[in-house]
Amino acid sequence: MTGTIGPRSGILLLDKPAGLTSHDVVSRVRKLANTRKVGHAGTLDPMATGLLVLGLNSSTRLLTYLVGLDKEYLATIRLGQSSTTDDAEGEISDTADTSAISDADLERQIATLTGPIEQVPSSVSAIKVDGRRAYDRARAGETVVLKSRPVTIHEFATLDIRRGEHLDLDVRIRCSSGTYIRALARDLGASLGVGGHLTALRRSQVGPFDVADAATLTDATPESLAEQLQHPADIASTLFGSVDLTAEQTRDLTQGKRITLDAADTEIAAAISPEGRLVGLLKVSAGTARPVVNFPTDEVLS
Numbered sequence: 001m002t003g004t005i006g007p008r009s010g011i012l013l014l015d016k017p018a019g020l021t022s023h024d025v026v027s028r029v030r031k032l033a034n035t036r037k038v039g040h041a042g043t044l045d046p047m048a049t050g051l052l053v054l055g056l057n058s059s060t061r062l063l064t065y066l067v068g069l070d071k072e073y074l075a076t077i078r079l080g081q082s083s084t085t086d087d088a089e090g091e092i093s094d095t096a097d098t099s100a101i102s103d104a105d106l107e108r109q110i111a112t113l114t115g116p117i118e119q120v121p122s123s124v125s126a127i128k129v130d131g132r133r134a135y136d137r138a139r140a141g142e143t144v145v146l147k148s149r150p151v152t153i154h155e156f157a158t159l160d161i162r163r164g165e166h167l168d169l170d171v172r173i174r175c176s177s178g179t180y181i182r183a184l185a186r187d188l189g190a191s192l193g194v195g196g197h198l199t200a201l202r203r204s205q206v207g208p209f210d211v212a213d214a215a216t217l218t219d220a221t222p223e224s225l226a227e228q229l230q231h232p233a234d235i236a237s238t239l240f241g242s243v244d245l246t247a248e249q250t251r252d253l254t255q256g257k258r259i260t261l262d263a264a265d266t267e268i269a270a271a272i273s274p275e276g277r278l279v280g281l282l283k284v285s286a287g288t289a290r291p292v293v294n295f296p297t298d299e300v301l302s
Contacts, residue, residue: 004222005033009057009299010229011066013214016044016052025052025217032222041066042177042206047089050074050203051211058296059232065239065268065281068177069207070154075198077185079167082195086122086182096194098167106158106169109191113184114156118148122182152176156184168199208238232295233278236270243269243289245279253279254297261289268292273300 016025022043030038039060041053050073055063080098084090153175160170173181182198189196204211215228236242249259250273263269263284271279271289280294 005035005056005226005229007035007057008226008229009059009232009295010055011059011062011232011235012054012056012225012229013209013211014052014054015211015214015216016049017216017218018049019046020217021046022052026054028217028220029054029056029225032220032225034222039063041069042071044203045087045182045201047087047198048201048203050201051206051209051214052203053206053209056229058299059235061293061295062232062235062239066206070174070176070205071179071203072172072174072205073181074159074202074204075171075173075181075185076200077169077171077188077196078199079169079189079192079196080194081166081197082186082189083197085197086180086186087198087201090197092197093195095166098163098192098194101167101192101194103161105192106161109188110156110158112191113187114153116150116152119151119180119183119187120148121146121180122186149178151179153179153184167194174205231276231278233270233272233276236278236281237272240268240270240281241266242272243282243284244272245274247274250274250279250300253282253291254294254300256291256294258288258290260287262287263289 012029014025022040026038026040030036033056035057037057037060039055041055041063044050044052053066080096082093153173155172155174157172158169159172162168173184181201185196185198215224243261243263252259253271261284266284269282269284271282273279277300278295279300281292282289283292
């Protein structure tokens with residue numbers, strides 16, 4: 001489909017370039033898509049590149065369910081130097097000697113950071129402390145101490161080890177939502193007694209969505225973004241599975257009514273109209289479905 005997006009609803013996969021904040025990307029897409037209603041499903045730091053999932057217009061209603069998906073990252077960790085921000089954008093410490101660290105030492109400490117762990121986020125994270133972002137407090141010179149939180153590291157795999165002036169590791173990390181990769185770099189360096197920080201970060205996957213399928217922002221046009229916009233029915237069906245509705249069931253749901261469905265119990269399912277439109281998200285229990293999220297009636301019935 002060509003043209004501009006305007007009021008059309010959908011999900012957009014973008015490959016964020018380095019040097020832009022997630023808010024910068026949202027602002028650019030608002031202008032290109034000619035709509036104010038754009039949101040994202042999980043921030044990427046300016047240094048980071050990779051997959052940023054955007055919701056446009058009524059599809060912003062799906063972002064709540066996209067934020068909590070597992071993520072995959074490709075990263076480079078430099079051991080032997082710490083950073084005030086736990087990444088390359090902070091003030092870097094003097095270099096510590098890493099020559100005594102063996103490959104076995106690395107794998108042993110990486111193993112301690114794999115699985116369910118308690119992680120203290122970086123002091124320059126976006127977490128709010130008494131109503132203000134931690135990074136605002138840290139940049140103002142305040143001492144920021146954040147509480148640890150449970151996260152799960154499904155995979156922490158070493159892809160390459162480079163030894164020279166520094167000890168650099170290329171790694172692949174699959175993790176639960178809310179994991180700070182900078183904090184993993186920091187904690188790996190601390191466990192080895194030499195310090196560590198992140199020098200490169202790329203988000204390669206968000207749930208079932210892959211950066212290989214994402215549009216690039218550098219050469220984006222209104223027409224190219226319109227072609228890349230994914231239908232909310234397709235996204236919701238991928239995430240939750242779907243149930244097909246009759247025209248009468250579709251009308252009832254747009255009015256907020258419960259409907260009877262011959263479907264298995266599920267916490268969330270995508271309700272699809274006879275025309276293939278996303279009516280909303282349903283909870284199905286004992287043959288009765290009630291709406292959890294409704295999409296605008298004029299979109300569903302148009």
